Amino acid sequence: MADGRRSAWTLAAFAAPCLPLAAFGLPLVITIPHYYSETLGLDVAAVGLAFIGVRAIDILFDPIFGTILDRTRWSFGRFKGWMAISTPILLLAIYMLFMAKPGVTNLYLWAWLLVVYFGYSIAVLSHTSWAAKLSNAYHERSRVYGFWQTGNVIGMIMILAMPIILDRFKLGSSAADILHGQGWFIILLLPLMVLLALWRVPEASVPQGPGHHNATLGDYFRLLQRPTVVRILAADLLTGLAPGIAGTLFFFFFMRVKQFSFVESSALLLIYFVAAIVGAMIWTRLAKRVGKSKALIAACIVYAIVQFAVVTLPAGNFWLAAPFLVAAGIPYSAGALLLRSMMADYSDEERLASGHDRTGLLYAILTGTVKIGSALAAVSLILLGALGFNGHDPAASSEASMVGLNALYAFAPGIIGLLAAACMIGYPLTEQMHDDILRQLGERDSAGPPPQPEDVVAVSPDVLSSPAE
Numbered sequence: 001m002a003d004g005r006r007s008a009w010t011l012a013a014f015a016a017p018c019l020p021l022a023a024f025g026l027p028l029v030i031t032i033p034h035y036y037s038e039t040l041g042l043d044v045a046a047v048g049l050a051f052i053g054v055r056a057i058d059i060l061f062d063p064i065f066g067t068i069l070d071r072t073r074w075s076f077g078r079f080k081g082w083m084a085i086s087t088p089i090l091l092l093a094i095y096m097l098f099m100a101k102p103g104v105t106n107l108y109l110w111a112w113l114l115v116v117y118f119g120y121s122i123a124v125l126s127h128t129s130w131a132a133k134l135s136n137a138y139h140e141r142s143r144v145y146g147f148w149q150t151g152n153v154i155g156m157i158m159i160l161a162m163p164i165i166l167d168r169f170k171l172g173s174s175a176a177d178i179l180h181g182q183g184w185f186i187i188l189l190l191p192l193m194v195l196l197a198l199w200r201v202p203e204a205s206v207p208q209g210p211g212h213h214n215a216t217l218g219d220y221f222r223l224l225q226r227p228t229v230v231r232i233l234a235a236d237l238l239t240g241l242a243p244g245i246a247g248t249l250f251f252f253f254f255m256r257v258k259q260f261s262f263v264e265s266s267a268l269l270l271i272y273f274v275a276a277i278v279g280a281m282i283w284t285r286l287a288k289r290v291g292k293s294k295a296l297i298a299a300c301i302v303y304a305i306v307q308f309a310v311v312t313l314p315a316g317n318f319w320l321a322a323p324f325l326v327a328a329g330i331p332y333s334a335g336a337l338l339l340r341s342m343m344a345d346y347s348d349e350e351r352l353a354s355g356h357d358r359t360g361l362l363y364a365i366l367t368g369t370v371k372i373g374s375a376l377a378a379v380s381l382i383l384l385g386a387l388g389f390n391g392h393d394p395a396a397s398s399e400a401s402m403v404g405l406n407a408l409y410a411f412a413p414g415i416i417g418l419l420a421a422a423c424m425i426g427y428p429l430t431e432q433m434h435d436d437i438l439r440q441l442g443e444r445d446s447a448g449p450p451p452q453p454e455d456v457v458a459v460s461p462d463v464l465s466s467p468a469e
Contacts, residue, residue, distance in 0.1 A: 276333045
């Protein structure tokens with residue numbers, strides 16, 4: 001395990017894969033469903049069913065891969081190795097999904113969604129777990145995940161800007177042109193960024209305690225019962241769900257309720273994400289002053305206040321709306337970076353208590369909450385439809401649906417943000433406690449025998465077997 005401070009160049013190289021991975025995540029949930037239904041002619045309900053079904057399967061994949069990740073022993077690095085493996089899988093699947101031509105079937109969509117989501121899960125889980133091992137220092141971990149989250153936000157900004165760039169250089173403005181341009185951008189960027197991270201960023205090995213046994217699915221469910229893990233998962237689910245609902249309804253709210261054009265609304269969304277980059281630095285520094293849990297509480301309260309206040313914005317005033325989007329965007333990064341840093345701290349506590357490194361399983365659990373939160377955010381559309389909202393014809397929408405749109409966009413995320421803050425009240429794993437955990441781990445690790453060359457082995461074929469008790 002590395003300690004001390006990593007250089008900014010090392011952390012920037014580590015965050016480099018976030019750019020194409022985050023850039024890929026947006027069209028996967030926004031552009032591709034529209035493309036397959038509107039351009040390629042698949043039934044819209046069948047497209048929706050494919051995405052829901054594959055995401056359900058994908059959630060089940062996380063604990064399985066988490067056990068594989070924790071059982072991997074490669075001299076190259078277990079996290080770096082799986083990042084390398086995920087890259088060609090993603091490149092092939094992205095090409096097949098983004099470049100699909102008319103005549104494709106529902107089976108085609110199901111098959112390539114399965115491949116792309118599996119590759120994406122391997123990449124994201126390996127990358128976030130690797131971040132936990134870049135340093136064991138309490139505050140340095142917040143800095144590591146601050147770079148990680150900044151990379152994610154920059155990736156989203158880049159892909160949001162693609163339609164503007166394509167139109168500016170006369171490369172196409174149709175839905176197909178935009179999707180194909182996004183696909184080629186990701187395909188070209190992904191291998192370069194992954195290679196940069198693999199080349200420039202080390203991966204430290206972690207000593208295993210006495211009586212070590214390989215990870216199993218039973219370990220996954222045992223970790224789910226840890227009180228600290230439950231707190232982190234609840235906060236992560238809620239801090240992801242709140243902006244997820246707001247993001248799902250963003251264009252409906254600002255175009256229908258606040259009377260902005262699509263271009264103006266898109267500009268406001270870009271302002272929001274630029275503010276999120278600044279927010280990553282703010283919350284990293286605040287966590288160093290007051291602790292991670294208190295910094296997260298502050299971020300959630302700020303977010304809730306801004307969401308509650310957004311309904312007071314006068315319609316059509318872009319320059320008055322822009323500061324609100326800045327204020328809303330600043331807390332956006334707090335949950336993702338602080339909670340992943342806190343899970344890294346807990347991985348040390350778990351290793352001290354059990355003698356086993358379960359980083360892969362812990363981040364598999366955390367990845368699952370992100371997927372559940374994104375699925376739950378879509379429920380807001382179902383509620384809006386039940387209230388009589390018409391997405392195609394504004395005049396056909398009921399008055400109740402417009403009241404519901406205000407409530408779902410402004411008040412529901414704000415309340416959820418306050419609930420997330422409540423999860424962090426009295427959070428037990430403070431900086432002082434973590435320092436004591438590291439001291440005990442250091443004493444135990446130094447007392448144990450040095451690792452032997454034969455300890456480095458490939459993944460066991462019986463990866464899901466139970467350990468001998």
